Amino acid sequence: MAALTKLLEVRSLSKKFGGVLALDRLDLSVAPNDILGLIGPNGSGKTTFFNVVTGIYPADAGSVIFERVDITQAASRTVYRAGISRTFQRSRLCLSLSIFDNIMIGNHKRLNQGLWFNLMRRSDFKRQFEESYQAARTLLDVFEPRLCDRIFEPAAGLPMIDRRRIEICRALINEPRLLLLDEPSAGMTHEETNELMDDILQVRDRKKNLTIIIVEHEMGVIERITDRCIVLNFGRKIAEGPYRQVAADKQVQEAYLGVAL
Amino acid sequence: MAEARQKTSAPLWPGLAALLLATAYVGTMLAAEKQRTIIALLGFGIAAILLAGWLRLLEPVGRSFADREDALGALSIAATLAIGGYFREDHFVLLLVVTVLLYSVATLGLNIQFGYAGVLNFAGASFFGIGAYTSAVLNTYSTVPHLLVLLIGGLLAAFIGSLLLLPVLRTRGHYAAVVTIAFALLLKTFLEVSDVLGGPQGMQVPGMKLLGWSFNDNITIGRLSLSFYMSYFFVSLLLLVAAFVLVRRLERSWIGLNLDALRLDETAARCFGLNVARWKIIAFLLGNFLIGIAGALFGMVGGFVAPNNYTFADSLILVSILLLGGIGNPWGLIVATLIVVVVPEKLQTIQEYRFLLYASLVIAVLLFRPEGLLPRPVRRYFPGWRP
């Protein structure tokens, strides 16, 4: 079988909400192990793109192909099982649950969900629990070792940076092949963002098999970690290429600032 | 919050002390007869709890129960047996205790649906009634062994619940609410017009017979004369213990996590692989199964069933117990059931007003202490386990 050149291939993807065309025949592709930046003014369709790929909204037209499998109309959980994980623009943690529980939600496909196993085979369950605890702890340790001792405390009351970290752990715990990051820097300082990005890259280096698409408004992040960018405006792709190139593009400047510099 | 940082397990004695005091209190309350004594006892109880809270005596008890749950659970069973033994000849008290035990099972079922999965069920009493009517019909018209009747009652409640499920699954919270309320109203009307099932007067339920032993005869062992409710007491206690263990294990497993995830954030849960519909179905069916079994047994205990006992108002009482006790906390549930069942029985003056009273109490709780009497603690998969 030929080597996979495109991990994710999106062709002519369209999505309408009432009268608003949120995605307009979008073409996009990511190579394995790439880091792709997805930028554009507010409302340009970036989060909608994530939502359509992960099956939260059905696409109106076009196709999404992941590892040669068509997942265009796949349900959210099928997309997850295929190996795509995501974070959300506004932090969606279950605050009344413990940090461990929140991370484990992301581990769903690796945990035995059978009724008999969970209710009756308690010693086997205990073993899986302890393994999961170790895995969660190891991952969390990369991001914030101080959280590890509090891993069974509720996630409520933690500062935003810690919540983002937990969300990212939740997305990474099941070793996805594609990670969709939706504005991970929102609500954090420059230093915190840099630290977070470094940690994500550290995980990526360990796994050696992680592709990332990152939606961001903070251009410093995009410039630093992405190989390539795609700029959206009104749901259409208006530029593509390395960040420097794209930042100098007249159309992109107009989209953001209203006027070319 | 400091629990997880403790390196050693909490001691047993605070929980044990609390248990002993509680048992003595409940025993006294059950034995009391004069209205004035009862009111005094109630006042004393409330004052004692408030004082204990103010003196910060309740936290060690909580930690003790959290870490030593298995031991304290066994001791609670012993305490219940002690109460049963003490009141062995008292029909009225034993019936009350059996009612508490079986209502606890029903609310545990409701807890799976509502407390864990977030599926609203305002027809809890109706499913309880379905179980009871199953006993009535099968015991009267067939020779199905009575333990099997209990099982069938549970399965029938689960099955009928599944008929309501399809619309409930595809819709949001308030839709599920109206579907179950409509069902509660409809079932009562249906039972009232249905002559086969006894109409408004209801039906008699022949008592339980197990291996030739008829539960409805008084028991004499040597010089001990026991109320016939004792047999029901043992079976009910057994049922409650089984239900409690089931619910506990369910919560402390990946399944419990799934249910919490889908209750708290359905969209995110889906993005992480959860088959939301499947787990809602399982939770709803399992919950109804428990409610149905409890109802079936209760039908045999009470000796008769009538549509008037399983109305929407009664379903609201079950929901009230859940909200008062602390959604998701089985211990809180049992305490709340105890209060809700025993107090109106003892304080006859408020019997008439109990719906009004409990509704008002729930409003107060929801406004000022939404987490209930005993809030649900963070999940600990294995009590006392340390990494």
Place this chain on the structure above:
Amino acid sequence: MDAGLLAQYVMNGLMLGMMYALVAVGFTLFFGVLDVIKFSHGDVLTVGAFTALATFAGLRGIGIDYGPINLFAMLAVAILSMAALGMLIARLIVLPLRSAPALNVLLITLMLGTVLRESVRLFYPQGANPKPFPALLTQASIDLGRFNLRLDNGLMLAAGVLIIIGLQVLLNRTKLGLAIRAVAQDEETARTMGINFTAVVLITFAIGSALAAFAGVINGLYYNEINFSIGLYLGVIGFSAAIIGGLGSVYGAILGGFLFAGLQTIGTVVLPFASAYKDVFAFAVVIAIMAWRPTGLIQEKISERV
């Protein structure tokens, strides 16, 4: 089927539909402006009906026994007091809990409904029994062929239709109506446009509750009796009607109300052996509709932002 009988069924269906529509509109208005399900709405209807009855008894007691005056007084007292009650509920319970999970509001209003219902049952003299409601409209009737049209029914139907039309006019042609619709669409924007959010909410609740009171009196006049659980029954029907019409849509609520009445009528015709089965039939169809179109026949407003 005999034409006269058919006409009778139609008339009955229209009356019921009108009553259900009045209740359903309340639910839909509350959901529209506040995204809440006020489960106590049906029981407000009950309180309204009993308030009217109490007014009647009071007037009788002081010697006033002239039909139209009594009726007017009953309506006025019921409508005004229920409007006040609705505003009180909004102020004290619903508005403060806006940031709490929607479930809590649902539960609280459900319990509140129980408090209202039980209060009527316990504190109104002989509240637990059905109470006769005076027949204050003319008892005359006209014969149209084989159909006997009772004038009082005709009057009530006309009144109900007028009220519904009046409501539509209010919502679509007045500034207040515009404000209500603005708040229902988007609270924040409405606020920034200078609309007094709290006032609009309170007025909406007042209107909805007033409609319920009116429906309660009509119900009493139609059946010549009321009982403490009538509100629960009508509330569930009204709510179902609002849902199948699509929560948030006034047209939908009206449509849903008449649809439910229609289903009940069909049920009565098709299953004549027990009148209770008409409800089973109607609700079964409602459940089926909800399974097919979960957001109602007319789209409910989507509010979740992912």
